[in-house]
Amino acid sequence: MYLIDTHTHIYDHQFSLDGNETVQRALEAGVKMMLMPNVDASTITPMLELHEQYPDCTRVMMGLQPEEVKEDYKEVLSVMEKELSNASPASSVLRPPSSVPRPPSRVHYVGVGEVGLDFYWDATYEKQQLDAFETQLDWAKQLSLPLSIHCRNAFDKMVRILEKKQDGGLRGIMHCFTGTEEEAKVYLDLGFHLGLGGVTTYKNCSVKDFLPNLPLDRIVLETDAPYLAPVPCRGKRNEPAFLVHTAQKIAEILQIPLEELAEATTKNVQTLFQL
Ligand SMILES: [Zn+2]
Structure with a gap:
């Protein structure tokens, strides 16, 4: 599989003690490729270090997560933009001068992420979030890269921006999709894939009800580890190996063999990210 x-x-620091074992468990479980979206300026170096250690089974994306958009977002975005275009390696920008210098980064970023809108806790930085998101959508278009999009309590604003920006050049994943069937249809019509994760296995998740109506060639799987572990691991620290539980649940709902779901979703990702 x-x-x-x-x-x-x-x-993430939650894996600092058993990062290697986590990757081994994923590979043993059949999770042979892991795409890592970035979060903020502080996560670039640990993400690249892990990717350097596991170049064959990990890929990286670059972006500023909406919950981390603060006053200084323009400076953070400028660091990320340089890193994305490989003009200035993150190592030289972010590492303290005392640390060992690394050779210039030759990292290949497969996507722009994690980007989006999140007004769940508060909307203090709403203006900044909207601006940061639009900027990063422009990167994706300029570099012809797929996106990993986070959207929480922001559906209407999300759709308005995507509709405005979609000129055929935007593609990607609506990560951790937990919306209604109508919302799913809006995203599909806009050309996006739906990322299904641990929440899909939860009792109260309504996505299960209309899952059979969704086109299989537009569904991809995710964990969002360390968050949102699927049943039967709900409440634990999530990790890529647990993806199998989500896949099993979705295959069961769709009444297809697990192997068929794995094959279909893997093909979707490979096409979308040109892996
Ligand atoms: Zn995430």
Whole structure:
């Protein structure tokens, strides 16, 4: 079996003690590729270090997560833009001068992420979030890269921006999709894929009800580790190996063999991210 976790933060400090074992467990479980979206300026170096250690089974994306958009977002975006275009390696910008210098980064970023809008806790930085998101959508278009998009309590504003910006050049994943069937249809019509994760296995998740109506060629799987572990691991620290539980649940709902779901979703990711 070959599954791809399209959204995982295994460079997070929660994996600092068992990062290697986490990757081994993923590979043993059949999760043979892990796509890592970035979060903020501080996560670039740990993410790249993990990718350097596992170049064959991990890929990286660059972006500023909406919850981390603060007053200084323009400076952070400028660091990220340089890193994305490989004009100035993150190592030289972010590492203290005392640390060992690294050779110039030759990192290949497969996507722009994690970007988006999140007004769940508060909307203090709403203006900044909207601006940061639009800027990063422009990067994706300029570089012809797919996106990993985070949207929480912001559906209407999200759709308005995507509709405005979509000129055929935007593609990507609506990560951790948990909306209604109508919302799913809006995103599909806008040309996006739906990222299904641990929440899909939760009892109260309504996505299960209309899952069979969704086109299989537009669904991809994710963990969002260390968050949102699927049943039966709900409440634990999530990790890529747990993707199998989500895949099993979705295959069961769709009444297809697990292997068929794995094959279909893997093909979707490979096409979308040109892996
Ligand atoms: Zn995430």
